Amino acid sequence: MKFNLLFKTISLFMLNTSYLFTRAESINECNEIKENWGNYVSQCINDSGKASEITIKGGITQDLINKLATLSELDTLSFVYVPINDELNFRPLRNLTKLHSVSFDNEKRREYDPFRVRNKLLKYFPNLTRLEFYHVIIGKSALDEIGSLTNLKSVEFYKTTFDEDATFHSFKLLSNLKYLVIESYNRTLKRVSTSLNYLTNLETLEIKANGADVAFISHSTLENLQKLRTIDITNDVGLNLKRIGCLTNLVYLRLVCENTTSLPNNIGNLKKLKELSLYGNPIKTIPDTIGDLESLEDLYLADNQIESIPESIGNLAKLKYLNLARNKITSIPSSIGNLSNLQRLSLDGNQIEIIPDSLENLEKLDHLSLENNKIKVIPDSIGNLKKLDHLLLSSNEIESIPESIGNLESLQYISLSYNKVQSVPDSIGNLNNLQYVYLDHNNITSIPESLKNLSSIRVLNTSYNPIKSE
Ligand SMILES: *[C@@H]1O[C@H](CO)[C@@H](O)[C@H](O)[C@H]1NC(C)=O
Numbered sequence: 001m002k003f004n005l006l007f008k009t010i011s012l013f014m015l016n017t018s019y020l021f022t023r024a025e026s027i028n029e030c031n032e033i034k035e036n037w038g039n040y041v042s043q044c045i046n047d048s049g050k051a052s053e054i055t056i057k058g059g060i061t062q063d064l065i066n067k068l069a070t071l072s073e074l075d076t077l078s079f080v081y082v083p084i085n086d087e088l089n090f091r092p093l094r095n096l097t098k099l100h101s102v103s104f105d106n107e108k109r110r111e112y113d114p115f116r117v118r119n120k121l122l123k124y125f126p127n128l129t130r131l132e133f134y135h136v137i138i139g140k141s142a143l144d145e146i147g148s149l150t151n152l153k154s155v156e157f158y159k160t161t162f163d164e165d166a167t168f169h170s171f172k173l174l175s176n177l178k179y180l181v182i183e184s185y186n187r188t189l190k191r192v193s194t195s196l197n198y199l200t201n202l203e204t205l206e207i208k209a210n211g212a213d214v215a216f217i218s219h220s221t222l223e224n225l226q227k228l229r230t231i232d233i234t235n236d237v238g239l240n241l242k243r244i245g246c247l248t249n250l251v252y253l254r255l256v257c258e259n260t261t262s263l264p265n266n267i268g269n270l271k272k273l274k275e276l277s278l279y280g281n282p283i284k285t286i287p288d289t290i291g292d293l294e295s296l297e298d299l300y301l302a303d304n305q306i307e308s309i310p311e312s313i314g315n316l317a318k319l320k321y322l323n324l325a326r327n328k329i330t331s332i333p334s335s336i337g338n339l340s341n342l343q344r345l346s347l348d349g350n351q352i353e354i355i356p357d358s359l360e361n362l363e364k365l366d367h368l369s370l371e372n373n374k375i376k377v378i379p380d381s382i383g384n385l386k387k388l389d390h391l392l393l394s395s396n397e398i399e400s401i402p403e404s405i406g407n408l409e410s411l412q413y414i415s416l417s418y419n420k421v422q423s424v425p426d427s428i429g430n431l432n433n434l435q436y437v438y439l440d441h442n443n444i445t446s447i448p449e450s451l452k453n454l455s456s457i458r459v460l461n462t463s464y465n466p467i468k469s470e
Pocket residue numbers: 066069070092095
């Protein structure tokens with residue numbers, strides 16, 4: 001006890017003296033900057049007196065630039081709403097070899113009010129690993145300067161207006177680049193060239209560029225991008241995906257491409273793929289090879305024109321989420337019952353008539369959604385889905401509810417609105433977790449006491465039924 005106290009006293013004393021020493025030895029760079037340029041510097045973070053992170057806001061002067069050039073420990077520099085005119089000289093900043101991250105952020109609420117990224121600016125940040133742009137205008141020369149920053153690992157453009165002559169040609173030289181985001185504003189980007197296929201260390205690529213010709217993806221050099229794990233592209237001109245199968249290390253593939261109508265068979269080569277998301281494309285068929293995607297956990301193909309689900313889908317042993325809502329599917333293959341890890345299945349807005357019995361094998365299924373189809377019968381086998389907590393069957397042609405519904409012990413939410421149900425079995429009263437029950441717009445004449453008495457119920461909607469009052 002005593003020893004402990006003594007120890008504490010000594011260490012406290014040591015702390016105090018070292019604090020005094022640093023105070024005495026060095027002046028605090030941030031204090032100095034705030035005193036002299038306080039109206040332009042909105043944030044300055046120091047590490048034992050040395051400025052490490054600075055945010056310049058609203059404007060900048062040459063003497064501030066000169067001062068910045070002396071901050072030997074500066075790591076991160078952000079420009080927020082800073083218009084940069086041609087008279088300013090950024091050359092002195094080339095001495096800042098520890099400066100790793102620079103961002104230009106002109107994002108204002110609601111309005112789009114970008115500043116141009118001037119030439120002879122970016123090239124004076126020699127050791128950058130990260131460069132970010134929000135709401136800027138940029139042209140060829142400034143983009144070319146980025147190509148000289150060969151230490152870059154991450155470059156991000158958000159809501160960027162690209163000049164007509166914009167090209168990523170110089171990006172060829174960025175052999176350390178791992179992360180690239182290109183989001184164009186108002187269809188200003190015309191082309192994403194094949195230069196991107198030189199980026200052999202690229203791991204993540206996000207392109208949101210409607211109106212642009214995304215040329216790199218269909219070019220034979222695409223296969224250079226073997227480190228690529230994530231592709232996320234939004235584009236309405238049409239992506240030619242014929243070579244996608246060469247990216248065998250892909251883990252996430254997310255595409256929103258209005259004019260893309262088919263998937264190539266070689267998609268099956270993507271053995272590491274965990275997520276395939278093709279939302280809102282006019283795709284008509286899913287190739288059989290989809291069943292080869294042995295790592296797939298999440299398959300999201302809502303809002304396409306898909307007419308059938310291949311039998312091979314049953315091979316996706318790791319699949320957890322399957323969403324094929326709003327397509328033109330007429331039947332569910334019985335192999336669906338092989339998806340033993342499936343947790344969520346959504347097939348809303350199709351033309352499905354039959355729920356296959358094999359569905360009962362989906363032991364982990366907790367969410368089943370088949371609204372807006374042409375289903376007439378709920379099979380007895382549904383009662384085997386012990387994990388099911390949401391069952392959505394509104395807007396079908398269902399006439400009866402099986403007794404086995406009372407076995408869905410996890411069920412919390414059931415909707416059967418807009419069907420032709422005539423009666424509700426007493427067994428529904430066994431469902432002690434049931435909270436939301438939608439039975440409106442049916443042909444039900446009486447509601448069982450057992451359901452009315454369930455204490456867990458929060459909503460029981462029986463409107464628009466010919467219920468006889470007793
Ligand atoms: C930048 O570095 C050069 C030589 O490395 C030196 O002569 C010059 O004074 C430095 N500039 C500033 C602003 O520190």
